[in-house]
Amino acid sequence: MIWKEVFVLLRKELLLEWRQKYAINGILLYLVSTIFVCYLSFNLRQNRLNPVTWNVLFWIIMLFTAVNAVAKSFIQEKKGRQLYYYTLVSPQGIILSKIIYNLLLMLVLASMGLFFYSIVMGNPVADMPLFMLNVLLASIGFSTTLTMVSSIASKADNNGSLMAILSFPILLPMLLMVIKISKHAMDGLDFSASKDEILTLMAINLLVGAVSYLLFPYLWRT
Amino acid sequence: MRKYWWKVVAILMLLYVIVGGLMFRVPRLNILNETIRALHFHVPMWFGMIILLFISAFYSVRYLSKSEQHLDDKAIAFANIGVVFGFLGLFTGMFWAKFTWNEWWSGDPKQNTSAIALLIYLAYLVLRHSFTDEQQRARVGAIYNIFAFAALIPLLFVLPRMTHSLHPGNGGNPGFNAYDLDSNLRKVFYPAVIAWTLMGVWMATLRIRLKRVEQEVIEKYAVS
Numbered sequence: 278m279i280w281k282e283v284f285v286l287l288r289k290e291l292l293l294e295w296r297q298k299y300a301i302n303g304i305l306l307y308l309v310s311t312i313f314v315c316y317l318s319f320n321l322r323q324n325r326l327n328p329v330t331w332n333v334l335f336w337i338i339m340l341f342t343a344v345n346a347v348a349k350s351f352i353q354e355k356k357g358r359q360l361y362y363y364t365l366v367s368p369q370g371i372i373l374s375k376i377i378y379n380l381l382l383m384l385v386l387a388s389m390g391l392f393f394y395s396i397v398m399g400n401p402v403a404d405m406p407l408f409m410l411n412v413l414l415a416s417i418g419f420s421t422t423l424t425m426v427s428s429i430a431s432k433a434d435n436n437g438s439l440m441a442i443l444s445f446p447i448l449l450p451m452l453l454m455v456i457k458i459s460k461h462a463m464d465g466l467d468f469s470a471s472k473d474e475i476l477t478l479m480a481i482n483l484l485v486g487a488v489s490y491l492l493f494p495y496l497w498r499t
Numbered sequence: 500m501r502k503y504w505w506k507v508v509a510i511l512m513l514l515y516v517i518v519g520g521l522m523f524r525v526p527r528l529n530i531l532n533e534t535i536r537a538l539h540f541h542v543p544m545w546f547g548m549i550i551l552l553f554i555s556a557f558y559s560v561r562y563l564s565k566s567e568q569h570l571d572d573k574a575i576a577f578a579n580i581g582v583v584f585g586f587l588g589l590f591t592g593m594f595w596a597k598f599t600w601n602e603w604w605s606g607d608p609k610q611n612t613s614a615i616a617l618l619i620y621l622a623y624l625v626l627r628h629s630f631t632d633e634q635q636r637a638r639v640g641a642i643y644n645i646f647a648f649a650a651l652i653p654l655l656f657v658l659p660r661m662t663h664s665l666h667p668g669n670g671g672n673p674g675f676n677a678y679d680l681d682s683n684l685r686k687v688f689y690p691a692v693i694a695w696t697l698m699g700v701w702m703a704t705l706r707i708r709l710k711r712v713e714q715e716v717i718e719k720y721a722v723s
Contacts, residue, residue, distance in 0.1 A: 433629040446618040488649040
C-alpha cells in the first residue's frame with residue numbers, strides 16, 4: 278500500500294525534475310564550478326594534491342553540494358500544493374519518496390562529481406568497488422539526514438543558513454566515517470580493515486532513517 | 500517541606516562534595532597528582548548534561564503526543580541547562596587537560612565529539628528563535644530535539660570508543676576503576692554526580708516557573 282504511494286510520488290518527483298530540469302542543471306553547474314575553483318586555487322598544474330587532501334576536499338565539496346541540492350526539496354513546492362498532498366497521501370509516503378528521490382540525485386551528483394574531480398585532480402583510488410560502496414552509503418546517509426533537516430528548515434522563515442547549521446553537526450559523525458572508509462579504499466586496504474566503519478555507518482544511517490520516518494508525520498501536520 | 504526536601508539534599512550533598520572533593524585523601528598518581536580532584540567537578544557535568552538532555556528529549560516526545568505548551572516549556576528549559584552543563588564540562592575539561600596533557604585542546608575524540616554535540620544543541624536554540632508562532636516553534640523544536648538526541652547517541656557513546664583517546668577507558672588507556680581502588684574517590688564521586696544533576700534540575704525548574712509567571716503576567720495585562 279505505502280510502496281504504491283511511494284512509487285507514484287517518486288514518479289511525480291522525477292517527472293517534475295525532467296520537465297523543469299531545475300535542480301539537476303543548477304546543482305551540476307554548482308558542483309563543476311566548485312571543483313574548478315578548487316583546481317585553480319590549489320594551482321594544480323604545478324602541484325599535486327597529497328592523498329589526504331584529495332580525499333577530504335572531495336567529501337567537503339560533496340557535503341556542500343548535497344546541502345544545496347537537498348535544501349530545495351521542500352521549498353520548491355507551494356504551501357497550497359503541499360496541503361493538497363496532505364489530503365491525498367500518507368506522510369510516510371512523502372518522506373520515503375523524497376528520501377529515495379534525493380538518494381538518486383545524490384548518486385548522480387556523486388558520480389558526476391567524481392568524474393570531473395578525477396579529470397582535473399587525478400584519481401589515486403586503488404579499490405574502486407569499495408569507494409563506490411562508500412559513495413552509496415554516504416548518499417543514503419546524506420539524503421536521509423538532509424531530507425529531514427530540510428523539511429524542518431522549510432518550516433522556519435530564514436532557512437538559508439539554518440539548513441547548514443542544523444545539518445552539519447548531525448552529518449559530521451557520518452562524514453568522519455565516510456572519509457575514513459574512502460581513505461582505506463584509496464590505500465587499497467583489505468575489506469576487513471574498513472568493516473567496523475562500514476557497520477557503524479550503516480547503523481547511523483538506519484538510526485537516522487528510522488527517526489525521520491517516525492517524526493515526519495508530526496512535522497507534516499503543521 | 501514535602502516538596503523541597505530534595506533541594507536541601509542537593510545543597511548538603513554539594514557542600515559535602517566541595518569540602519570532600521578538595522580535602523579528602525586522594526591516590527597519588529603520576530601526572531595526575533592533585534588534579535585528580537577535578538574528577539568531582541568535570542565528569543559530573545557530562546553525566547548531568549546527558550541526563551538533562553534526556554529529560555528534555557523525553558518532554559519533547561510527550562509534547563508531540565499531547566501538544567500542551569507547558570511540556571515544551573519544560574523541554575526547552577532542560578535543554579538550556581543541559582547546554583550550560585555541556586559548556587562547563589568542556590571548560591573544566593580544558594583546564595584539566597592543560598595540566599595533565601599540557602594542551603588546552605588536544606583534538607581528543609571526546610573533546611571533538613562533545614564540541615559537535617554542543618553545536619547540535621546551539622543549532623536547536625537558533626532554530627527555536629527563528630519562529631514567531633509559539634505553537635509552530637514548539638512543534639518543530641520538539642522534532643529537532645528528538646532528532647538531535649538520536650544523533651547524539653552514536654556521537655557520544657560509539658565513535659569515541661572506536662578511536663584512540665587520551666581519556667581513561669578508551670583505546671588502551673586504563674579505565675576509571677583502575678585508579679580508584681581505594682574507593683576514596685568513589686565516596687565523593689557518586690554523590691557529586693547526583694548532587695550536580697539535582698542542581699541542574701533545580702535550575703531548570705526555576706526557569707520553568709519563571710516562564711509560567713511571565714505568561715500569567717502577559718495574560719493578565721492582555722485582558723485588562
